[in-house]
Amino acid sequence: MNLRIVPFLCAALALGLTQKTQATDAGNEVPNCALSAIDTTQQSYALKQFRGKVLYVDFWSSWCNPCAQSFSLLNEMNRDLKDKGLQVIGINLDEVPEDAKAFLAKHPASFTVMADANQQCAKDFDVKAMPSSYLVDRNGVIRYVHLGFRPGEAKEFRALAEQLLAENPVRK
Amino acid sequence: MKTTQHALSALILVLCACVPGCANVAPWERGNLAKPHMALNPDPMQSALRTHLYGSREASTGGGAASGGGCGCY
Numbered sequence: 001m002n003l004r005i006v007p008f009l010c011a012a013l014a015l016g017l018t019q020k021t022q023a024t025d026a027g028n029e030v031p032n033c034a035l036s037a038i039d040t041t042q043q044s045y046a047l048k049q050f051r052g053k054v055l056y057v058d059f060w061s062s063w064c065n066p067c068a069q070s071f072s073l074l075n076e077m078n079r080d081l082k083d084k085g086l087q088v089i090g091i092n093l094d095e096v097p098e099d100a101k102a103f104l105a106k107h108p109a110s111f112t113v114m115a116d117a118n119q120q121c122a123k124d125f126d127v128k129a130m131p132s133s134y135l136v137d138r139n140g141v142i143r144y145v146h147l148g149f150r151p152g153e154a155k156e157f158r159a160l161a162e163q164l165l166a167e168n169p170v171r172k
Numbered sequence: 173m174k175t176t177q178h179a180l181s182a183l184i185l186v187l188c189a190c191v192p193g194c195a196n197v198a199p200w201e202r203g204n205l206a207k208p209h210m211a212l213n214p215d216p217m218q219s220a221l222r223t224h225l226y227g228s229r230e231a232s233t234g235g236g237a238a239s240g241g242g243c244g245c246y
Binding site for chain 2: 062063067093094129131
């Protein structure tokens with residue numbers, strides 16, 4: 001065997017180890033993450049328990065300006081579409097929980113806010129940007145993935161959520 | 173000559189072993205990078221004004237800034 005190719009094989013292997021193979025895209029089933037409430041109760045949740053509802057899962061952090069901008073839309077959607085079956089879930093990814101609490105004091109959230117303490121949920125979703133939003137239909141299938149937030153996109157998000165709410169779940 | 177080749181191969185192998193140490197910073201781990209004092213340009217407005225004045229005087233612009241830092245938010 002030609003020994004000259006050994007370093008190149010090592011390099012390819014090493015680079016390969018740094019690449020991720022898992023991805024959560026539209027069409028995949030939503031990961032069943034274990035989350036905890038951000039308040040003092042620290043109640044545990046699993047995303048599976050919301051099956052049958054349309055989920056709007058939003059990953060956010062206190063240091064992310066577009067996340068703060070998106071809170072008005074999330075509050076509005078929760079207020080208007082909750083009764084129709086929409087569950088808005090904000091998953092906080094702050095490394096320091098106090099930062100999230102200070103942020104929530106400044107930007108109150110009327111929707112469900114949970115913490116992903118060990119960031120496993122973010123890894124399962126393969127979050128690529130802050131904020132990242134996932135619209136999940138009543139059957140637990142991710143239908144739309146959106147990276148980032150710009151105020152002009154609020155109408156589009158709402159229309160997509162309403163479209164999913166109009167669909168009936170498939171009984172399995 | 174052969175010793176040099178072996179030394180070179182060993183060096184490349186060591187460098188290859190270091191490559192997995194170059195990890196991506198996950199989007200949710202950029203809280204410290206998002207802090208204002210981590211920005212390469214501490215005062216973007218002042219820099220923009222200075223660039224504008226410089227461009228007006230010199231009749232040429234560009235090459236005066238570098239990007240970096242920040243939360244990488246979309």
